[in-house]
Structure formats: structure tokens, C-alpha cells
Amino acid sequence: MPARQTGAEQERLQRYLARAGISSRRSCERLILEGRVSVNGRVVIQLGTKVSPGFDKVTCDGRSVTPSASLVYLILNKPAGVLTTLSDPRGRPVIRDLLPPQGLPRLFPVGRLDYQTEGLVLLTNDGTLAYGLMHPSFEVEKEYLAKVRGCPTPADLVKLKAGVMSKGERLRATQAKIVSRGVGSAWLKLVVHEGRYHEIRRLCDAIGYPVLRLQRVRLGPIVLGKLPKGYWRRLSPVELTSMRRAVERSHTCGDQ
Incomplete structure (x- = not known):
């Protein structure tokens, strides 16, 4: 094992892997527990393991892992009929198809929108921020527009805000209001914190108004705005700062 420089800064192995763009921090924890990560030639399965970037040699599935010096943050307006993943064995359209083939590091989506849901997807190689945005305990708001029958x-x-039962889970919207009415349908604005599987569709089904169309328009302080479908842009420094503050604030509130 190579000598470690005195005073070298250390960080948890799962955070190191996430910073390298391997996956989200939670997924990186699973990789460690599955014995797929080695440090200086030794398989590590303890989540508390720390490494010194630049001194320890880390591999995942036999491949060297080095965090990118440059973290990238993009938002993308996902159209319906596109998977929120980087590849699909069945050959269906995926969000990677909407990004340039070169010029960007390996990015992963923060959370998922289902196949037919449109709207804001954040992509990054910052595993720490991704973890804070996805973990339910941080309670970062997700805002949707839902067209219902x-x-x-x-x-x-009132029922949506009080909470409804769906498949043995209690779901609730922190905000629910009608934005507009049409012939036989209405658009609702719904805000949730936890981001459970098909949460908005299940909420609306539970009160008898199935979703006809669904779009995520906000993630924390980041707003989709007028970004066209299928297009992406980088977060501005102001947006990135506000996003980090939202995660830190949510984490602090959750610890109280």
C-alpha cells in the first residue's frame, strides 16, 4: 500500500465514487457493499472507509476511478416518450440521445421521470448534491403541472393536502390548486417533497381524477421556464448556489 502524505485530506469512499460520476451516492454505497470497489488493490465493503484523493488508488469493477476536476450541472426538458436513463437494452429513446456525443463528462440524472412524464431533469456528476436532492429526508420540493380527467x-x-392511501403508502401534496379548467379536464399545480414512485399519478388516481398529461416544472429553486422540449442548458452560478443552499437548509431542518 503506498505511503499516505501526512495531513492528506480524506473523504468517504462512497462520496469519492459519486464525485467521479460513477452514480449517485446511494448507488455507490450498494457497489461497495457488493464488493465491486477496491482501494489500493484490496476489496472494501465497509461504508465508513475513507480515502485520500490523489494518493489512494480506487477501482470499481476493475477500472480506475478518478473524480473529475470539473463538476457539471445541466437541466434538460425531457419530452414524453423518452426514458430518464443513459441506455436502454430495448433501444428506446433515452436522455443521453438529447446530449452532445462529445464535450461533456459522464453525467447521471438526479431522480427519474417516468416514460410519459415531461419536464425538468437535472443531470450532473456531483454525487453529493444529487444525494441531497434525491433523499426524502432532505425534503426538496418538486413542482408539477398535471392535466387530469x-x-x-x-x-x-383538501384530500390531496391531508394525505391519501395508495398501495399501502400514505401520499400527500404540500400544495394543490387548480390552475385552469377545460372541457372535461383541468390543470392542477401539485408540489410534493418525497418524490415516490409515480407519486403524482397515484395521488390523482386516489381521488378519482386520472392524469392525462404530466410535467415537472420545478426542482427546489430551479425552474424549467421556457426551455424548449428536448433542449438543455447549464445551470447558472446563481442557480447552483441557490440549489446548494436549498439542500443544506433542508438538511438542517431535518436534523432539528
Whole structure:
């Protein structure tokens, strides 16, 4: 094992892997527990293991892992009919198809939108920020616009905010209001914190108004705005700072 420089800064192995763009921090924890990560030639399965960047040699599945010196943050307006993943064995369209083939490091999506859901997807190689945005305990807001069949009553909206049961889980929206009404349908604004599987669709199904169209328009302080479908842009420094503050604030509140 190579000698470690005195005073070398150390960090947890799962964070190191996430910074390298391997995956989210939670997924990196699974890689460690599965015995797929080695430090200086030795397989490591303890999540508390720390490494010194630049001194320890880290490999995952036999390949060397080195964090990128440059962290990248993009938002993309995902169209319906595109998978929130980087590849698909069935050959369906994926978000990687919407990015340039060269010029960007390996990025991964923060959370997922289902196949038919449109809207804001954040892509980054910053595993630490991704973990904070995805973990339910941080309670970062996700805002959606949902077109539903029928027009919910004020009492229905109260139910959404009070909480409904769906497949043995209690789901609730922190905000629920009607944005507009049409013939046989309505657009709702719904805000949730946890981001459970198909949460918005299940919420609306539970009160008898199935979703016809769904779009995520905000993640924490980041707003989709007028970004066209299928296009992406980099986060501005102001947006990145506000996102980090939102995660830190949510984490602090959660510890109280």
C-alpha cells in the first residue's frame, strides 16, 4: 500500500465514487457493499472507509476511478416518450440521445421521470448534491403541472393536502390548486417533497381524477421556464448556489 502524505485530506469512499460520476451516492454505497470497489488493490465493503484523493488508488469493477476536476450541472426538458436513463437494452429513446456525443463528462440524472412524464431533469456528476436532492429526508420540493380527467372540487384538493392511501403508502401534496379548467379536464399545480414512485399519478388516481398529461416544472429553486422540449442548458452560478443552499437548509431542518 503506498505511503499516505501526512495531513492528506480524506473523504468517504462512497462520496469519492459519486464525485467521479460513477452514480449517485446511494448507488455507490450498494457497489461497495457488493464488493465491486477496491482501494489500493484490496476489496472494501465497509461504508465508513475513507480515502485520500490523489494518493489512494480506487477501482470499481476493475477500472480506475478518478473524480473529475470539473463538476457539471445541466437541466434538460425531457419530452414524453423518452426514458430518464443513459441506455436502454430495448433501444428506446433515452436522455443521453438529447446530449452532445462529445464535450461533456459522464453525467447521471438526479431522480427519474417516468416514460410519459415531461419536464425538468437535472443531470450532473456531483454525487453529493444529487444525494441531497434525491433523499426524502432532505425534503426538496418538486413542482408539477398535471392535466387530469374531470375537475376536482375544493374538497378533493383538501384530500390531496391531508394525505391519501395508495398501495399501502400514505401520499400527500404540500400544495394543490387548480390552475385552469377545460372541457372535461383541468390543470392542477401539485408540489410534493418525497418524490415516490409515480407519486403524482397515484395521488390523482386516489381521488378519482386520472392524469392525462404530466410535467415537472420545478426542482427546489430551479425552474424549467421556457426551455424548449428536448433542449438543455447549464445551470447558472446563481442557480447552483441557490440549489446548494436549498439542500443544506433542508438538511438542517431535518436534523432539528
